[in-house]
Amino acid sequence: MSELHPVVIGAGPAGLACAKALLEAGLRPVVLEENPRPGGQGTRRLSPLMTPEAERLFGHAQAGATARREAEEDRVLAACDWRPGSLVWGIFDNRLAILRDGRHDSLPYDRLLIATGATDRIMAFPGWTLPGVFSLGAAQVALKQHAAFIGSRVVLAGASPLLYLAAAQYLRMGVRHLTIVDAASRAQKRRAAAGMAMTGLSTLIEGLRLLRELRRPDVRRIDGADLVRAIGGERLEAVEIRHASGRTETLACDALAFGHGLRPETQLAELAGARFSFHPQLRNWFPIIDADGRAGQRLWLAGDGAMTGGREAAAYSGRLAALSMLADRAGAASPVTREARALRRRARRLRRFQVHSAGAFPWPHEQAAAMPDDTIICRCERVTAGEIRKAVSSTAGPVEINRVKAITRCGMGRCQARFCGPTLQELTAAASGRPVESVGRLRAQAPLRPIPVGSADEEARA
Amino acid sequence: MNPPLFRSAVARQPDAIIYLDGIEMPARSGESLITALLAAGLMTGRSEFDGSPRCGFCLMGACQDCTLWAISGERLRACMTEVVDGMELCRLPPEPGSQNE
Ligand code: FES
Numbered sequence: 001m002s003e004l005h006p007v008v009i010g011a012g013p014a015g016l017a018c019a020k021a022l023l024e025a026g027l028r029p030v031v032l033e034e035n036p037r038p039g040g041q042g043t044r045r046l047s048p049l050m051t052p053e054a055e056r057l058f059g060h061a062q063a064g065a066t067a068r069r070e071a072e073e074d075r076v077l078a079a080c081d082w083r084p085g086s087l088v089w090g091i092f093d094n095r096l097a098i099l100r101d102g103r104h105d106s107l108p109y110d111r112l113l114i115a116t117g118a119t120d121r122i123m124a125f126p127g128w129t130l131p132g133v134f135s136l137g138a139a140q141v142a143l144k145q146h147a148a149f150i151g152s153r154v155v156l157a158g159a160s161p162l163l164y165l166a167a168a169q170y171l172r173m174g175v176r177h178l179t180i181v182d183a184a185s186r187a188q189k190r191r192a193a194a195g196m197a198m199t200g201l202s203t204l205i206e207g208l209r210l211l212r213e214l215r216r217p218d219v220r221r222i223d224g225a226d227l228v229r230a231i232g233g234e235r236l237e238a239v240e241i242r243h244a245s246g247r248t249e250t251l252a253c254d255a256l257a258f259g260h261g262l263r264p265e266t267q268l269a270e271l272a273g274a275r276f277s278f279h280p281q282l283r284n285w286f287p288i289i290d291a292d293g294r295a296g297q298r299l300w301l302a303g304d305g306a307m308t309g310g311r312e313a314a315a316y317s318g319r320l321a322a323l324s325m326l327a328d329r330a331g332a333a334s335p336v337t338r339e340a341r342a343l344r345r346r347a348r349r350l351r352r353f354q355v356h357s358a359g360a361f362p363w364p365h366e367q368a369a370a371m372p373d374d375t376i377i378c379r380c381e382r383v384t385a386g387e388i389r390k391a392v393s394s395t396a397g398p399v400e401i402n403r404v405k406a407i408t409r410c411g412m413g414r415c416q417a418r419f420c421g422p423t424l425q426e427l428t429a430a431a432s433g434r435p436v437e438s439v440g441r442l443r444a445q446a447p448l449r450p451i452p453v454g455s456a457d458e459e460a461r462a
Numbered sequence: 463m464n465p466p467l468f469r470s471a472v473a474r475q476p477d478a479i480i481y482l483d484g485i486e487m488p489a490r491s492g493e494s495l496i497t498a499l500l501a502a503g504l505m506t507g508r509s510e511f512d513g514s515p516r517c518g519f520c521l522m523g524a525c526q527d528c529t530l531w532a533i534s535g536e537r538l539r540a541c542m543t544e545v546v547d548g549m550e551l552c553r554l555p556p557e558p559g560s561q562n563e
Contacts, residue, residue, distance in 0.1 A: 119522070131516065146496065146497045379527060381511060414526035
């Protein structure tokens, strides 16, 4: 039987670095990407409408570097079997179930890299389903992909370095009413800074540069304040926040973007057989990988979908995974070259940086216990905090999160728990009085996205 | 007219017309459906559970909050679909039961 081509899912920095290394070794990987264009999230490409604004948005030096990187990515993809617009919605017996241009396809693999990245980690709060409230990532995507701002009077809130990056980009593009509500206090940031300086000095300096750029009269920055509720009838009119002193304040606005760091997109990895372990500092579940990103006999994971680390760590880990795949092809256990050792070291350091920065941008897990009962947790199925608490208290025996999901339907809607999952985890733990890691981990199920019924039938017949 | 939810970051010259539940709307070909809708202050739909408006949340294809339908019955995410002149869209599935939810 002829050997199958390696398959890469996700054309962000990790997937592209992996594809490039496989090409260099004379292979021609298949690269699948849900979006019509490559790029990933943080490094998402500008839409054609925004391209002329690149210098204004990024600054001169970075705009040049971005253009060069993208040209290089295009060269790599031209040499691959590049299939943009491919939605991988399930994995059955080492075959990927793909929907592309409304057509069903099935692709067998013998070595698979999954690099599906990360999305915003969201802690629900009252009113977050109002039109005008978006995820923090969305504020940036609006600009880069949709050539639009999410509003005119914009509040950016939560705990994430993206708060400052998005604010700076909005400012550079001309938005003048900006408020940043950072959940972490300045003291928390100072405490985290030492570890961040040791593991990622350049990233820290870049962050400080952003803070300086944002120090101006038309940008208001509030530290150590939490979101209390979003106010409005059919759309957002204001947000109420609570300062560290306990005082509440209402900020009039027409748009709010919020988020609390990142959560890995691991649903495909799970369907491909990855197992998971709990990371106590990041307070979340991550797939178990070896030093090179290997997660199973045929499975490799890289980038933020494996372990949060940012763009550079993603690229190192993608290349490393490719070297590991190549070693495996040659019958070796793992790559032993100097390059592999250096890549491991660099990726590890950048990922440690993320753990340190979790101190500066903490996940507000304690909010779950205090959340009002009528807060909507699952925006798809409109399940409230009260319903989840009731389900937890009525369950006999040890509380398990997938049971709570089945009873309440929280997380069973069209987003498949991507945005309510983290809150559901904390609520279940708080309501049962048990540590969050002991209530279990939400399981993924195919199809991972809503697909036409016909495709699932076809898959069953195939 | 409703105040816009999105504010354009670049000069936006509409050169196309799309229809949402039969209502004509200016749009720019190549921009995303959600840009056209939110710039016009329109919501992409209502929750089938409590009827409250929904307009998208992640803008990157993950939350499905911006789901609407082409008149052909195809389910679309407004944030992942580009405007094509003459597109006809509906906020509810055109033939109930033809698409899974
Ligand atoms: S806004 Fe989330 S999928 Fe479109």
